Amino acid sequence: MNVSTYSIKDLEQLSGIKAHTLRIWEQRYSLLSPKRTDTNIRYYDDDDLKLILNVALLNDNGYKISKIAKMDIAEIREEVVKLTERTLTHDDQIHALTISMIEMEEERFDKVLSTNILKIGFEQTMLNIVYPFMSKIGVLWQTGAINPAQEHFISNLVRQKLIVAIDGQVYKGGGKKFLLFLPEGELHEISLLFAAYLIKLKGHKVIYLGQSTPRADLELVYKMHKPDYLMTVITTAPSAEQVQEYIDNLASMYQESEIILSGYQIIGQDLRFPKNVKTMNYIREIKEYIEEMELISQEK
Incomplete structure (x- = not known):
């Protein structure tokens, strides 16, 4: 699979954090390390995107950026997993699914969906979490912010859930x-x-x-x-x-x-x-x- 590259605008669309804020975090806390093309254009890779998605989720839930910046990658990820297991905010769950898609991590994606289905039911999970999420990645796929492999990966997982639910009726x-x-x-x-x-x-x-x-x-x-x-x-x-x-x-x-x-x-x-x-x-x-x-x- 080809390595994905992202502009700062792509990071803004995927994380919901303004490009101006991302630049401040980059300069003040060294959260991101942009690379440069041969023509000196800044870009970010999958690791940068995964990091900023996790940072955004923590920051949205009250973690101060100064505290997050002192954590290593493993600590940030551990806090995010804890957070997504206990919160039922729809935006948070959509964020967690986005991270799972970028990392192409089936177990994590399945756990987020299964937890929500258990707590709010299959129908409400589809309407309030999966559909907004699918709409989001549809736009990102069309603009090239995510690659076809990531889109197919997620679509097939959602498709499997739907087929099982249909068979149950x-x-x-x-x-x-x-x-x-x-x-x-x-x-x-x-x-x-x-x-x-x-x-x-x-x-x-x-x-x-x-x-x-x-x-x-x-x-x-x-x-x-x-x-x-x-x-x-x-x-x-x-x-x-x-x-x-x-x-x-x-x-x-x-x-x-x-x-x-x-x-x-x-x-x-x-x-x-x-x-x-x-x-x-x-x-x-x-x-x-x-x-x-x-x-x-x-x-x-």
């Missing part, structure tokens, strides 16, 4: 039928998996096709199951130039179902949505949508 019959899929070429599956979990949790049937579903396969499964709802999340595929055509084709081919769309290529874009298409800004809206749907059914 037993369908008992009844309810509505939801067909969940991603378009061909689309691989970003976390939101769709969480939607599958919430839908099954509410007692509805989920037919899950997952990543990069060929159109022919989607059409075949649709004819077999005749679902009440189709749901997909469009993050990168189809492209922005092709999304409108894709939406129109879905709406035309599956007129007997309501189609639920979300994702970066959908939300906030200048698109036209046919009458059988509904959009969701955030995945948490699927829960509200299902509850609303159930109320309407009860009233009929």
Whole structure:
């Protein structure tokens, strides 16, 4: 894996500490040791990032920077582990997950998630910690502040947790039928998996096709199951130039179902949505949508 390099702006985005403050800490306490390129441009490496993430977490929780600066790396890390085990502040937990991602440390990542799931439940852990965290690293990945290996590492760990949670929900019959899929070429599956979990949790049937579903396969499964709802999340595929055509084709081919769309290529874009298409800004809206749907059914 290539060694990652970071600008001071990258450190600011990842740690939440202003670049001006980082420079002061660097000068006054020698916390950071920037390297220089052949053209004399300052940069930081993974060790610098890990250190500043840990320092930021301690500082946010009342540790004075003068005290932190006197600790060695092992002492700082030990204090951070103690802190993340006892605090339930969402920002702190997101910070702890970020450190685990940078260090690619599976056990620590798993411990943070498992502790929160035990204390506040799987759903609240996903909504208040994992999703904000995934949104954060999505932006950082797009700007090059983290590398693809780190993003894949974390996504796969979250995916494993979701699959286990989904398997734990037993369908008992009844309810509505939801067909969940991603378009061909689309691989970003976390939101769709969480939607599958919430839908099954509410007692509805989920037919899950997952990543990069060929159109022919989607059409075949649709004819077999005749679902009440189709749901997909469009993050990168189809492209922005092709999304409108894709939406129109879905709406035309599956007129007997309501189609639920979300994702970066959908939300906030200048698109036209046919009458059988509904959009969701955030995945948490699927829960509200299902509850609303159930109320309407009860009233009929």
